[in-house]
Amino acid sequence: MKILVPIKRVVDYNVKIRVKSDGTGVETAGVKMxxxxxxxxxxxxxxxxxxxxxxxxxxxVSMGVAACxxxxxxxxAMGADRxxxxxxxAELQPLAVAKMLQVLVTREQxxxxxxGKQAIDDDMNATGQMLAALLGWSQGTFASxxxxxxxxxxxxxxxxxxxxxxxxxxxxxxxxxxxxxxxxYASLPNIMKARKKPIxxxxxxxxxxxxxxxxxxxxxxxxxxxxxGVKVGSVAELVAKLKLEAKVI
Amino acid sequence: xxxxxxLDHEAGSIKQPSRSAVAAATKLGDVHVLIAGTDAGAAAAAAAxxxxxxxxxxxxxxxxxxxxxxxxxxxxxxxxxxxHLLAASTAIGKNVMPRVAALLDVQPISDVSAIIDADxxxxxxxxxxxxxxxxxxxxxxxxxxxxxxxDPVATTGGSAALEGAAIIALPxxxxxxxxxxxRSERPELTAARVVVSGxxxxxxxxxxxxxxxLADKLGAAVGASRAAVDAGFVPNDYQVGQTGxxxxxxxxxxxxxxxxxxxxxxxKDSKVIVAINKDEDAPIFQVADYGLVADxxxxxxxxxxxxxx
Numbered sequence: 001m002k003i004l005v006p007i008k009r010v011v012d013y014n015v016k017i018r019v020k021s022d023g024t025g026v027e028t029a030g031v032k033m034x035x036x037x038x039x040x041x042x043x044x045x046x047x048x049x050x051x052x053x054x055x056x057x058x059x060x061v062s063m064g065v066a067a068c069x070x071x072x073x074x075x076x077a078m079g080a081d082r083x084x085x086x087x088x089x090a091e092l093q094p095l096a097v098a099k100m101l102q103v104l105v106t107r108e109q110x111x112x113x114x115x116g117k118q119a120i121d122d123d124m125n126a127t128g129q130m131l132a133a134l135l136g137w138s139q140g141t142f143a144s145x146x147x148x149x150x151x152x153x154x155x156x157x158x159x160x161x162x163x164x165x166x167x168x169x170x171x172x173x174x175x176x177x178x179x180x181x182x183x184x185y186a187s188l189p190n191i192m193k194a195r196k197k198p199i200x201x202x203x204x205x206x207x208x209x210x211x212x213x214x215x216x217x218x219x220x221x222x223x224x225x226x227x228x229g230v231k232v233g234s235v236a237e238l239v240a241k242l243k244l245e246a247k248v249i
Numbered sequence: 250x251x252x253x254x255x256l257d258h259e260a261g262s263i264k265q266p267s268r269s270a271v272a273a274a275t276k277l278g279d280v281h282v283l284i285a286g287t288d289a290g291a292a293a294a295a296a297a298x299x300x301x302x303x304x305x306x307x308x309x310x311x312x313x314x315x316x317x318x319x320x321x322x323x324x325x326x327x328x329x330x331x332x333h334l335l336a337a338s339t340a341i342g343k344n345v346m347p348r349v350a351a352l353l354d355v356q357p358i359s360d361v362s363a364i365i366d367a368d369x370x371x372x373x374x375x376x377x378x379x380x381x382x383x384x385x386x387x388x389x390x391x392x393x394x395x396x397x398x399x400d401p402v403a404t405t406g407g408s409a410a411l412e413g414a415a416i417i418a419l420p421x422x423x424x425x426x427x428x429x430x431x432r433s434e435r436p437e438l439t440a441a442r443v444v445v446s447g448x449x450x451x452x453x454x455x456x457x458x459x460x461x462x463l464a465d466k467l468g469a470a471v472g473a474s475r476a477a478v479d480a481g482f483v484p485n486d487y488q489v490g491q492t493g494x495x496x497x498x499x500x501x502x503x504x505x506x507x508x509x510x511x512x513x514x515x516x517k518d519s520k521v522i523v524a525i526n527k528d529e530d531a532p533i534f535q536v537a538d539y540g541l542v543a544d545x546x547x548x549x550x551x552x553x554x555x556x557x558x
Contacts, residue, residue, distance in 0.1 A: 011375070016378075017379065095350070121375060123373065129344065130357075133347075133349075133350075136420070139317055141317070157340075159340040159428075160340045163429045163430075164427070164429075168423050169423065213356070214386050215358065215384065215385055216386065219381075220374070221380050221382075223377060223378070226517055228536065232540065235552050235555050239555040246500075246521045246538065
């Protein structure tokens with residue numbers, strides 16, 4: 001079974017982001033970029049399925065600027081077999097990404113797509129669900145456990161009150177939540193090997209998809225800052241303030 | 250403009266985040282709501298929500314576990330009459346609405362925290378460290394609503410009409426197997442007026458029990474930071490933060506929580522924040538209205554005793 005894993009290049013999760021002074025977006029020039037953390041988990045899960053002999057080939061797909069090839073290279077060093085880069089400088093939103101992935105899935109015919117549940121930049125949490133819809137496939141979102149057996153996927157999902165397990169017909173789309181696994185660090189020999197693995201570069205037009213955004217960013221602003229309050233000296237003072245000043249208890 | 254809101258419901262009542270979604274919908278136009286599943290009493294509970302003019306019911310077992318595949322098909326079948334389709338940003342809303350959007354060739358707008366006009370919305374990005382105002386060019390809008398940003402409508406006062414949804418063919422590609430739900434007598438995190446949360450400072454899962462008498466006294470829900478969840482002290486559904494639940498209670502008490510950005514993103518809209526931490530430089534104090542620098546293991550029993558006075 002082939003597994004396709006879409007991955008996104010985003011501002012590294014350790015970076016404290018800055019809103020551009022003209023309010024057009026978030027500063028990304030000169031900022032450290034990394035693979036979206038949820039996508040690392042997706043790659044790790046695919047690699048584990050290959051190590052178990054369930055998967056035969058892992059294809060990592062990224063979309064965006066030429067530097068996304070570095071993100072694909074990271075996935076290859078973790079254990080993916082080859083990469084596809086859909087290169088464009090245009091802003092991409094989930095609907096366009098899902099449409100391009102749909103074409104790639106039709107071409108590659110994977111038995112499973114695993115991807116991060118959301119990107120930590122736009123926080124949309126949409127592309128996996130949208131790809132499943134376009135393909136008419138089942139979807140296992142926010143997965144914390146995946147078991148493939150009896151020709152189906154049993155996916156344990158993180159839901160509001162706890163956990164839920166669903167059985168999904170294959171092929172299916174699974175989106176990874178934080179606790180699905182802990183991604184490995186690529187070893188130096190694997191990083192060297194990854195340099196020789198192939199990355200195919202294509203354009204959105206090659207997939208016949210118009211990637212024009214449907215949402216216009218009107219402005220991006222910093223959220224209102226919360227003012228630090230006061231330090232209290234004792235539990236008694238705290239309770240008195242909560243009762244008499246804040247009136248919340 | 251007429252808006253359709255997908256409601257989360259359980260045991261004949263409407264979940265609070267969905268009542269917040271109804272509140273958001275009333276800013277856009279006439280509000281219809283959808284109750285899917287065989288949950289007896291849920292339709293009547295929906296009809297009693299103020300501001301709702303029609304309840305559409307789809308009484309079919311296929312919807313009982315809110316699987317995205319049949320629910321999205323149902324919503325797409327109903328979508329023709331509406332300018333906006335809304336749901337709360339719950340596990341259900343987040344799972345279903347993007348699927349609906351793709352089937353309608355629409356770019357969804359996730360986790361809306363403010364409504365500017367019929368096409369323009371504010372939503373947090375980068376874990377709430379920036380707020381984006383976005384304008385949609387799609388004819389229909391598919392939206393999930395950040396419940397903490399909208400005061401929920403009341404549970405009574407409305408008297409909407411009921412109408413059954415037309416029966417449609419549903420995809421049979423996904424099946425519910427089982428659920429492991431945390432059972433608690435306490436209010437749900439996203440609905441509680443008071444939340445008491447513990448962090449890595451609690452040291453172990455056993456110590457989390459120390460929060461319970463305090464939570465009982467205050468009628469509070471118990472939450473946790475991601476650090477405490479990752480350390481295995483409590484299950485993931487306790488998690489407050491960007492990768493967990495977003496809460497905005499009247500009172501949030503952070504105990505032994507340092508205040509990582511990811512945690513602050515989940516609770517900084519609380520009305521009053523209290524922090525108890527022995528590290529006086531902990532970042533949590535920068536957002537706390539009341540900070541107490543103290544060892545939590547001495548402060549907790551004191552706090553409980555003081556509240557009993």
